[in-house]
Amino acid sequence: MKRIVNAATGFIYYVSLTGVTGARQELPASLTQQVRLAKRMTRKPVCVGFGVSTPAQVRQVAKVADGVIVGSAIVNAIAENKGKKQLVPNVGRFVRKLSQNLRRK
16 A cells, blocks of 8 residues: 555545445445555545445545545436436436535534
């Protein structure tokens, strides 16, 4: 991990799980501890992605990471709304619901 954070530029994309990307019911139990470890090794922002797909997961990750990356869940929302007149508003609502969980109190 130290070698990666030293070589990285811009930000650290912390992959939350191994395997194929996509929605998961739960994120790994060790995620918080591992992200904190990465943050201790660098001043670069540490952003977490892979498997993050629900507002609850965004809220969980936002507590420890500098950013949250949601990909597959947004692609799925687009696919579910493909051909519908309300595609953009529906996907926009989904993204807003996710992003509301980024606000730290």
